[in-house]
Amino acid sequence: MKKFEGNLLSKGIAKGKLKIIEANSKNCDYSFEDFEKAVDELKVKYEKYEDDYLMQSRALMLEDEEFLNFIKDKFDKTKNIFKSLDAYYDYAKELFSQLDDDYLKERIHDIKDLVESVKLKLSNEDIELGENTILYMEDMSASLFIENRDKIAGLLTKKGSYSSHVAILARTFKIPMLTNIDVENNLDGKEIYLDALEENSFYVEPDDEFIKKFKEKEISYNKMVKELEEFKNKKIIYKNNEIKFKANIGSVEESEIIEEIDGIGLLRTEFILFDREKAPDYKEQKEIYQTISNNLGKKEIVLRTFDIGGDKQIDYLKLPKEKNPFLGKRGVRLYEEEKVHKLVEDQIESLFELSKEGHNFKIMIPMVSNNREVNRFFEEFIKPKQEKYNIKIPFGIMVETPSMALSFDKNTNIDFISVGTNDLTQYTLAVDRTNDEISDLYDYFDEGVMELIDIIIKKAINKGIDVSFCGESAAIPEMAKLLIEKGVKTLSMSYSNIPEVKKYLYHNL
Amino acid sequence: MENLAFEVKNEEGFHIKPLTNLSKKLKGIDADVVINANGKESNIKSVLGVLALGIKKGDKVEFKISGKEEQKAKDIIVEMEKEGFEN
Numbered sequence: 365m366k367k368f369e370g371n372l373l374s375k376g377i378a379k380g381k382l383k384i385i386e387a388n389s390k391n392c393d394y395s396f397e398d399f400e401k402a403v404d405e406l407k408v409k410y411e412k413y414e415d416d417y418l419m420q421s422r423a424l425m426l427e428d429e430e431f432l433n434f435i436k437d438k439f440d441k442t443k444n445i446f447k448s449l450d451a452y453y454d455y456a457k458e459l460f461s462q463l464d465d466d467y468l469k470e471r472i473h474d475i476k477d478l479v480e481s482v483k484l485k486l487s488n489e490d491i492e493l494g495e496n497t498i499l500y501m502e503d504m505s506a507s508l509f510i511e512n513r514d515k516i517a518g519l520l521t522k523k524g525s526y527s528s529h530v531a532i533l534a535r536t537f538k539i540p541m542l543t544n545i546d547v548e549n550n551l552d553g554k555e556i557y558l559d560a561l562e563e564n565s566f567y568v569e570p571d572d573e574f575i576k577k578f579k580e581k582e583i584s585y586n587k588m589v590k591e592l593e594e595f596k597n598k599k600i601i602y603k604n605n606e607i608k609f610k611a612n613i614g615s616v617e618e619s620e621i622i623e624e625i626d627g628i629g630l631l632r633t634e635f636i637l638f639d640r641e642k643a644p645d646y647k648e649q650k651e652i653y654q655t656i657s658n659n660l661g662k663k664e665i666v667l668r669t670f671d672i673g674g675d676k677q678i679d680y681l682k683l684p685k686e687k688n689p690f691l692g693k694r695g696v697r698l699y700e701e702e703k704v705h706k707l708v709e710d711q712i713e714s715l716f717e718l719s720k721e722g723h724n725f726k727i728m729i730p731m732v733s734n735n736r737e738v739n740r741f742f743e744e745f746i747k748p749k750q751e752k753y754n755i756k757i758p759f760g761i762m763v764e765t766p767s768m769a770l771s772f773d774k775n776t777n778i779d780f781i782s783v784g785t786n787d788l789t790q791y792t793l794a795v796d797r798t799n800d801e802i803s804d805l806y807d808y809f810d811e812g813v814m815e816l817i818d819i820i821i822k823k824a825i826n827k828g829i830d831v832s833f834c835g836e837s838a839a840i841p842e843m844a845k846l847l848i849e850k851g852v853k854t855l856s857m858s859y860s861n862i863p864e865v866k867k868y869l870y871h872n873l
Numbered sequence: 874m875e876n877l878a879f880e881v882k883n884e885e886g887f888h889i890k891p892l893t894n895l896s897k898k899l900k901g902i903d904a905d906v907v908i909n910a911n912g913k914e915s916n917i918k919s920v921l922g923v924l925a926l927g928i929k930k931g932d933k934v935e936f937k938i939s940g941k942e943e944q945k946a947k948d949i950i951v952e953m954e955k956e957g958f959e960n
Contacts, residue, residue, distance in 0.1 A: 421893040421920075430919040456921055463927040471889055471924055658884045 366571040368545060370817025372564045373524055375529040376540030377582045377861075380517035385484065385491065385508075393447045395488050396436060403432070409511065422507055422531075425478050431477040445486065448562075449479045464647070473506075473529060480505050482664065493805045498558055498566070500547050504530040513537060518558040518651055520545045520566065525783040532617050533861065538589060542566070561585060586750040592863035597624050598716030600869050609866065610856040612834055616652060619659040622859050627664035629856020630782065630834040631656065633711065634670055637678050643707055650714035658725045664724045666782065666834075666856075667715060668762065671695050671730035681756050690796065695731020695762075696741060712745045716753045726758040728782060733765050742777040762828070764788050769816050773823040783820060784857070785843075789813050808837035814846075821850045832856055875947045877936040882957050887928035892917065898949050902959030909928035938952075 407426045415421035425431060431452065438448035456475040484491065484505065493499070493510070498518040501508075506529045509516065519534055524543035534541040540560035551568060552768050556579050558566040567574065600607040607724060610629030612623055619628075636652055637646055646650075657665060672678055673694030681703050688690035698704045715725045727746070732738050736759055746759055748871065760780035763769050764787035772781055790797045795805045807813070824831035832854035837843045839857035844865050847855065887910075896917060899906065906917045908930055915922030916924050928934055938946050 417890050417893055421889045422898065424893050424896050425920045428918065428920045430921060457927045459921060463925070474889060475921075655885070 365574060366568045367565050368547065368564075368568075369565045370520065371543030372541075372560055373521075373528075373543050374519070374534035374539060374541035375560055376518070376538055376558075377561050377578075377585050378496070378498065378517040378540055378558050379578070379582070380496040380556065380558070381494060382500060382520075382547070382549060382551050382554050382556045383493060383497045384500045384549060386487070386502070396445070398441050398486060399439070399445045399482070400432075402482055406481060410507070413510070416510065419507065419510060421474065422478055422481070425474070426482075441831060446483060449482060449864065453479045477506050477529075481507050484508065498556055500545070504528075506530050508532065509533055511834060517779060518560070518566075520547070520558070521802055522546065522801050529617070532621055536621050556821075585650040592867060595863045595867040598866050598870060600866055602649070602869075602873055605853050607848055607869070608832075608854040609862050610834075610854060611859040611862070612830070612856050613656075613859070616655055616659070618859070619656040619743060622660065625663070625859070625862075626655075626854075627658070627666075627724075629659065629666055629667050629832055629854065630665045632671065633668060634672055637670065637672065637707070640680075642680050643703060646710040646714060649707075649710050650717060653714055653725070654718055654723065657718065657725070662722065662724055664726065664831075665727050666726045666760075666780075667711075668728045668730055669696070669699075669711055672704070672706065672725045673698050696737055697731065697733075697755050699741070699745075708745060710750055715757060716749045716755065719757050720753055721756055726760060726780065728762060728780075729762060730759045730762045730784070731787070732761050735771055738772075738775055739777060746777075762787075762834075763820060764791065766792050766816060769820050772820075773827045773829065778829065780830035780832070781824060782819070782832045782834045783817065784831060785813075785817075785837040788816070788835070789837070792816055808835075808840065817847070820845075821852060825851055830854070839865055841865050841872075845869060845872055875938040875943045876938075877938065877947055877950055878933065879954055880960070881928055881930055881932050881934055883959075884930055886930055886932070887926075887934065887958070888924060888945050892920065892923050895950070895953060898953060899946055902945050902949070903945035906945040906946060907937040909935040909937065918954050 382602060404428050407423050408422035410419045410426070434452050434455065435448045438451050439445060441447060441453035453475055457472055460472045468568065482505070493512050495515055496517045497515050499516055500520040500521060501796065502522040504519055504521045504524060509519070516539060519530070519539060521543045522545060526532060529773055531541060542558070542560055542564055554568055556566045556568055557570055559578070561581065570578070575773055583662040608626040610627045611625050612630040612632070613619060613628055614635045615624070635781050636649065653667065671694070672852040673689060673692065683693070683698065683701065699708050700732055715727060719725055721822040729738070729741055742759065749758055760778050760782065761772065762784045763772055763781045764784040769788065772778065786797060789806060789808055789810070793805060793810060797806050821831060831852060833847055834856040838847065838855045839861040841864065845868070846857055848869070883891055884926055907914055908917055908923060908926065910926045912930045915926055917923055937952055
């Protein structure tokens with residue numbers, strides 16, 4: 365038995381035949397007629413997807429005369445179709461980079477996908493997938509996935525990220541997907557066992573014992589998935605109160621797939637700052653928040669201001685390195701730094717603008733240690749905007765330090781709190797949550813931690829401050845139950861965890 | 874030639890989805906449609922061209938429609954505009 369490990373992009377378990385697909389650019393003496401034929405065939409195929417606008421748009425792009433002329437032109441010069449296609453992509457990239465709208469800028473992925481699809485078509489004549497195929501590609505193509513969705517049991521890639529289009533589709537359709545995988549070409553066509561539940565690995569030629577266990581796991585997982593589907597929209601009532609389930613998200617893409625939800629309980633905004641060369645400007649920030657809000661039908665969104673520093677570093681902000689970053693300058697403590705100050709200023713301003721336009725935001729600040737910090741933030745960032753726009757936006761804090769847990773109720777500027785149990789546990793126990801050596805000490809159910817949680821909830825209820833929980837532990841069914849019994853009415857967690865928690869609560873509350 | 878001007882209502886602007894929907898409806902109709910926005914223009918047959926106009930919500934766009942069936946094309950666009958080019 366051979367084992368190959370990767371990183372998880374979509375959970376699941378499946379057995380299937382491995383199909384390795386390469387867009388072979390080394391051997392590419394294709395003629396222009398080959399290209400035209402490939403385009404025609406793809407077009408016919410895409411047009412069959414009458415209800416899928418993504419596929420329809422691909423068909424449209426394939427008959428774009430400008431596209432065809434561009435390729436013809438380049439081909440006459442280079443005699444190389446692949447290079448001509450790459451040139452078209454570069455040309456589009458250049459064109460799109462001049463746009464000042466981020467949503468439109470992102471459409472460059474559509475062009476990339478188109479170009480890759482044509483290349484694939486050329487180098488693989490026809491990709492005929494059998495039933496239960498586990499597909500391997502260096503970089504997965506979204507249209508290939510949509511075309512073959514019924515036949516694909518699993519996906520493996522070399523490159524890929526959690527927020528890529530394909531990964532989101534895979535999670536939506538509950539197809540297991542791993543990335544960071546290298547396969548050997550001689551595995552093509554082999555039966556493989558993909559376990560993206562516990563192992564994040566796939567196996568070749570396992571023994572009978574393994575196969576038996578794998579099958580059991582597969583059956584019980586599929587049964588569970590089916591059951592959970594029923595609980596997705598179930599109402600959970602406790603003592604005549606409906607418990608609200610909100611989602612934690614940290615990307616625009618996630619806001620696209622979420623449906624039937626009571627709102628966003630935690631919008632982590634740091635994602636805007638990562639993977640780029642320089643800081644975003646006001647306009648860009650506003651557009652991102654607007655897009656997310658629109659995707660959610662303007663439901664309530666608790667937006668957490670930038671939580672950077674600690675384990676989340678960003679090069680262009682040039683923040684000083686620290687010996688002990690978890691206890692150093694992170695979260696709100698960084699907002700005095702000039703560059704960060706400007707980012708937060710823009711962030712708050714855009715939220716007031718959007719609220720004025722009917723969007724439903726709440727503002728929450730991370731990593732505060734005492735009420736002085738909370739009040740300083742309020743005076744500096746919130747109050748001036750309240751006066752300028754003549755509206756109020758609910759303002760609250762993350763409770764993640766024991767000091768705030770014991771003192772937030774003395775603050776008159778806050779309307780709500782959300783308890784971040786990851787950091788609260790870490791700081792209460794003085795246990796680094798990223799250190800595997802001491803992971804047994806990192807316990808959400810620790811007596812002291814639970815006592816502190818109890819105090820928080822009581823204080824909040826006494827003072828009429830809204831309290832919700834948004835840490836990972838809120839998604840542990842037993843913890844969710846405890847919190848609800850203590851009086852919590854709102855839980856926020858990863859979208860995909862909600863059905864499981866609801867199911868447990870439905871039977872055990 | 875027929876002209877048509879309106880303000881874009883789609884939250885995400887006038888991009889690939891509205892364009893796809895529009896092109897589907899105009900297929901087979903003998904008319905040439907050019908969009909003018911933000912001081913630039915593009916034939917709607919050029920996908921990149923239209924995307925590069927960068928049309929956002931609230932932008933004013935002008936359609937110039939010419940050809941044998943320009944009236945028919947115009948009617949279709951007027952009808953679709955009411956629905957925000959969503960279908």
